[in-house]
Amino acid sequence: MRRVPEADSAGHRLLARSNDKAGRSGIIAGHYTLSTKDGRFRQLFREAVRRPPESIPRITSVRSVALSNRPTKTTVGLTRYSNLKFLVVFSRPRQTITFYSSLFDALSDGAAIAVIAHELAHAWLNEHVRPEESRSRELEADRLAREWGFGAELKALDKEAETVNE
Numbered sequence: 496m497r498r499v500p501e502a503d504s505a506g507h508r509l510l511a512r513s514n515d516k517a518g519r520s521g522i523i524a525g526h527y528t529l530s531t532k533d534g535r536f537r538q539l540f541r542e543a544v545r546r547p548p549e550s551i552p553r554i555t556s557v558r559s560v561a562l563s564n565r566p567t568k569t570t571v572g573l574t575r576y577s578n579l580k581f582l583v584v585f586s587r588p589r590q591t592i593t594f595y596s597s598l599f600d601a602l603s604d605g606a607a608i609a610v611i612a613h614e615l616a617h618a619w620l621n622e623h624v625r626p627e628e629s630r631s632r633e634l635e636a637d638r639l640a641r642e643w644g645f646g647a648e649l650k651a652l653d654k655e656a657e658t659v660n661e
């Protein structure tokens with residue numbers, strides 16, 4: 496049984512800081528907003544974000560992570576990459592990761608963590624290799640997530656994915 500984290504008093508938005516005082520920095524460095532009031536999602540996300548080895552270069556371009564209630568039939572998670580072209584000099588890539596609760600809620604904790612790891616891998620590849628369309632590098636994202644130690648979770652997701660994708 497998981498304990499529900501402290502209530503999000505702001506209701507919807509929570510400012511997350513990955514470099515916490517305990518020194519357990521997650522794979523995402525810097526500030527990003529974690530937009531959800533779903534305690535299970537927040538807990539699973541924090542678990543996943545802290546799992547990749549410390550030696551992995553951090554992801555610095557993620558600004559927003561959200562759990563959307565928008566209905567969707569096939570997508571569990573989506574990573575969007577955008578470069579702010581109007582800021583030519585100061586432009587830095589920004590990434591938004593969105594998860595969809597209608598499908599996410601149907602997954603076990605392990606499979607849900609696999610989805611999070613997969614999206615984190617997309618964000619990492621966008622920043623450290625090169626940006627691509629979100630759908631074009633599925634196998635590579637899975638391979639990277641496996642390298643980070645999410646092999647068991649990815650297997651769980653494989654088992655549950657057919658149900659979810661129908």
Ligand SMILES: [Zn+2]
Pocket residue numbers: 613617629630632633636
């Ligand atoms: Zn993907």
